[in-house]
Amino acid sequence: MRQMALKTFSRDWRAGEVKVLFFALMIAVAAMTAIGVITERIQGSMGEQASEFLGADYVVSSPRAIPQEWQEQASENNLVSSLQQGFSTVLSKGDKFQLVSVRALQGNYPLKGELEIADKPFAVGIKTQEKPEAGTLWAEPRVLNLLSAQVGDRVEFGAVELTIAGVIVSGPGQASEVFNVAPGVVINAADVAAAEVIQPGSRVNYNLLIAGELAERESYIQWLKPQLNATQRITGGKEGTPALQASMQRAESFLRLASLVSVVLAGVAIAVAAGRYSRRHFDYAAIYRCLGMQIKQVHQLYLWQLALIGLIGVVLGVILGLLIQQFIIWQFADYLPKPMVPISPVPVAVAALSGLVVLLGFALPSFFQIAKVPPLRVLRKELIPSAVSGWIIYLLAIGAMALLMWWQSDSWMLVAILLLVSLVAFIIIRIFAWLIFKVGIWLGKRSPTSVRFGLGQLKRYPAFTISQITAFGLAFMIILSTFLIRTELLAEWKNQLPDDAPNHFLINVQNYEVESLDKILNDNQVETSGIYPMVRGRVTELNDKPAADYLSKEEYQRARALRRELNLTWMEQLPNANKLVAGDWWQRNGDETGAIKLSISTEIQEMMKLKLGDKIGFDIGGLTVEGVVANVREIQWDSFQPNFFVIFEPKGLKDFPASYITSFHLKAGQKPVLNNILQQMPTVTIIELDKIMAQVQKILDQVTLAVEFIMLFVLLAGIAVLYAVLQANRDERVLSATLLKTLGAQSPFIRASLVAELALLGSFAGLLAVMTSEILVSTVYINVLELGAKLHPLYWLIVPIAAALFIAAVGWFGVHNLLKQPASQVLRQA
């Protein structure tokens, strides 16, 4: 039977019988391979970019010295590692003193990305990945300004003197921490001991930086995780850096979703092609049976066929997919993150296995049906084998698919959403296809004969029509959903970093300086986002108990915000990039007596175990102030706006001496304004975010490009599926058009009826796709991307029209050549 199957396969191949199924499988596997591999490579490479932002792939931080074993284990895993200590101390020069945040390097820094060191503030520098020499330091520009120092000057650092060897122009940084740290300096760890700045009880943060190959660092992190205690933590990898976290996660979710939808598309294509294959083989099987072939033999014959199609289709599909992704990476090398991580076997294996599972799952029921064909069909053509109940096979296939999808995406949530929504969509589409099909028939009765005939075609084969609408509808749904999600993400990213986003912050502006600052900015045409007051204070009591007693020991340890001064402010209105999640914002001219209302961030709420109405006591410059939690805000940390953990009602803080904070956008040539400001107000602290934001923008640009690529791919895969479906039903269309021709119908009539049929199919499918897309997209927005649900009314009009045009055009393109064949030839083949 194997030999016979091989023979049959080669004959069927030659005759074009297996081609549609074979190509559907091959295109599906190629699309899954290309999308899966590109997604993983881009995702991995985006991780690399994020690492440059962090200065390493991972940073392990601990309040105590890092155990030596951790670093040894890292080198055993072939990872590069470097130790550093972070602490605050005072630098002085003459009579000037400044609190600085020190990074003392034992090894090289950064391990990923570069530090740019210049010889004067705001200049272009030299890039380095090393540490300063012992006895020297590198400082951020404002340190020099505050100490009235220049490069080459000596400053006192505890018990020793260090030489300022350079100014840090740019380097790895974490935007969200910027507001809470004193200006930074980098020194060589060799100088720490002699300086005697670390005493018992000093707060020191020990960091272990890790960089290396993906597999090795992942296995290291797996090894390390169980050994961490509550005060130690790992930053990096999938968690990313705070400033990019949300964007990266959304991009990853999108890419994962895209690779999963390609699997669903493949399923649709293969199911349709397998249905066609088996329909065409009923006659074959009836003749085989009539000539004496046994059911078992027919089964074997077709199972061998299926195995051959599967094997060859999958192998060629994988090869094609790899070639396509390599071509894209080669073609767009300049725009993609570098270096690209190598191809991993996982997406390739997933694509190959998915192809086989989809083929078996969706083709087996059709293939089993072939063997059940009654031999009597040779005499009575209307006999169709009873459909094999494929529920168990379908369920097994869907289960296997779910596992594969999970393997690829690592997210049960996405897999569940996609499968459930597809299932719901499938059911809705089925029901509505039937309804719309009735409406179409009704419509048809009021149309010209040719159109009526075309619509009549749909009516004559209702099961066939419904299955086509289902296949088109699912394919359109997937393309449309991917498109909508992509558009939303891109808008979101654009929104996150508009071109004129503030890229410089001034803090520590004194009350009497506000006026002259305003003047300088005005003279230079720099617009600010407003000038906010700021008071520093420490949380001391929670619900009338000392914070240390109110929380458990472990909770207290974890609540970092309790152990340092917070920037407090008062506002009349809820600031941008903040969203209320509980309680109400206060009235503009609220009650002047009564308890002071507070607005806290969700982080503070969780850290300090607070709810609405709870009391917080603050120590502000030695005075105690108590407020009541009136609402909770969710802060968008990647917004590059001044953000505050705690905001007071205006009456609560306005009597305290405040300093002011403001932010503005400076264009590239406007940097000298900063010197101007510093000359007039030397105590003002300038935070430059432009370099970091450029870095973030670069990453977002690349992520955007990646998303666009994948969108293009999904679109191509979708078109391939639609084409396969149309191909699968081509025979029936050609036959009925030929019959019309033999009955004397002229070309315009045939064309009109064919186009009417296809356009109606397309518009139904388009309408159903919009409905189901809205469900899928809302579910993904809410559950995966954490965006609000949104409807897209315009698409309800556009998509059905576009789908009708598309299906009519592609369908027509597929058959118009065949219509030129002599009628006799077509009829003889039928």
Place this chain on the structure above:
Amino acid sequence: MLKTKNLTKTVSSQDQDLTILSDINLTIAEGDSVAVIGASGSGKSTLLSLLAGLDLPSKGEVELAANQFHQMNEDERAAVRAQYVGFVFQSFHLLPGLTALENVMLPIELKGDKQPRQKALDILTKVGLSERVSHYPNQLSGGEQQRVAIARAFASEPKILFADEPTGNLDSVNGEKIIELLFELNGQFGTTLVLVTHDQKLANRCQRQIGLDAGKLVSDSSNTAIETSKTPPKQVASHDALVEQVG
């Protein structure tokens, strides 16, 4: 060779049972040629499908070469067909994806014979299609397609050949040729022939005519003219022998 006893076929439609054939009793001897005639809907094709084991009777018995069809399942009947039965259909039923040669090889391969290719070539030569063996059905005329179908039917050297309106899709000239060919091969192979037809000329070539009307056997007559002129079947031992004779 073929025997039926009280053969009855009913189908249940929406609210009543419809009797298509009732109480057919027949015996067909080896080497006989029998025409089943009758108007459309008289049950001819149903009788053929029951005799060939393509379908099961509702009641009664069918025995082909000592095999009790009515007691056998699909696969057992298929095995009997592979062993003893050949078919020629009105609409030819060639496999469109296979060449003329491959179509003819198929039953030989199914029977498990050696050298299917040579045997198929021989018989295609016999039906006059040696030049067209690698053509596909859609490249052949109707008459040529039916000749391929006849070659396929005889390729497995069946003991009994069933033909369902073999000339029904052909013009009279081609129909004549097909009839000639069918009886010529039938004579050479000594095959029992059962054919269903509207075509009186074709029916007249058979030794025996069975008339059906509304599912009942209404006439059964021997054609004496044929009986006397009939050449005794030559026993053909193998294709090689046949080729020797022909060549």
